[in-house]
Amino acid sequence: MTAAGTRASAPETLQEAVDRVLRVPDEHRTFTKDAAFAEETWAIGPGLLEALLDHGLPHRGPAGRRRFERTDLHNISTYLNLPSPYFRALARKARAMDEAARSGEPHRHRLELTAQCAGPGHAAPCAFEPVPGLAAHSVPGSLRHTAPGTFTVEARLPSDTYVFDDDRSELLSLVADWELYVLPDGVIEDEDFSRRTRLANCLIPTRLLLREAARRGIRARHGAGLLVAPPFTTLHHWIEFELDGVWRAADPVLLTAFARWGMTDPAAWPYNRSVAGIVWHLLTWPPEVFFPVVRDHGRQAPLHITAR
Known part of the structure; x- marks a missing residue:
């Protein structure tokens, strides 16, 4: 794993990324994007997405049909310097x-x-x-x-x-x-x-x-x-x-x-x-x-x- 990848997956870094998006009140979220969008558009793969969920990433729906706020995925990806x-x-x-x-x-x-x-x-x-x-x-x-x-x-x-x-x-x-x-x-x-x-x-x-x-x-x-x-x-x-x-x-x-x-x-x-x-x-x-x-x-x- 690269140094950048190690930093991005560090628990404290993931918590910082989630805490940052949690500054936005939930009332401003529209949960319309799925896990495929997170991976294809924002380089947030399944393993990283599960780790972010463990740290409190906002979502709606059960596993397999979860939906996320578009700007949360965008800002987390950028915060973690994902490619x-x-x-x-x-x-x-x-x-x-x-x-x-x-x-x-x-x-x-x-x-x-x-x-x-x-x-x-x-x-x-x-x-x-x-x-x-x-x-x-x-x-x-x-x-x-x-x-x-x-x-x-x-x-x-x-x-x-x-x-x-x-x-x-x-x-x-x-x-x-x-x-x-x-x-x-x-x-x-x-x-x-x-x-x-x-x-x-x-x-x-x-x-x-x-x-x-x-x-x-x-x-x-x-x-x-x-x-x-x-x-x-x-x-x-x-x-x-x-x-x-x-x-x-x-x-x-x-x-x-x-x-x-x-x-x-x-x-x-x-x-x-x-x-x-x-x-x-x-x-x-x-x-x-x-x-x-x-x-x-x-x-x-x-x-x-x-x-x-």
């Missing part, structure tokens, strides 16, 4: 960020966005339209509509080694010890929950920091867009500070998570360093948790995004 596709993608994003900073050169990525129908409610054929920021913040002329619902575009993400000054670092420290966590729907925008538990998605600390920045007279804005690294990208929220006419991205919760997962050197990537190199700004001040990148008749279209 799920999601965890491997996060590691690639951390590596891309570090490589961009070391090279000092911007990273260029070619993205393909494949949209699906936004659903019933319009009689006409789907009319897919990317948000204006997709063209405005991409390599000029690179946005192309290549097939129904499919767009290609090139992103140019600058490298950055910027460490924020004392005032901004003190602000960022308010959430630097929070843990990046996939929240269930019932608490997905609940700042009080994150304050109590120190578990947060990318949206909640962004909103808190923006409010506190305004109180302190620090010029900041809400950045939203994509967390980019091959092969996949994800929607993301972060805070940006204007310094000498340049907007610089900060994300203390993400940087702390990368360090906790062993993906970056915390001495090289402290919480108060810019995250340039993997974040691609598309929108400012989005009102939605899951904001649109492509719309279909004005409605957010489900989207699959690949990058290379």
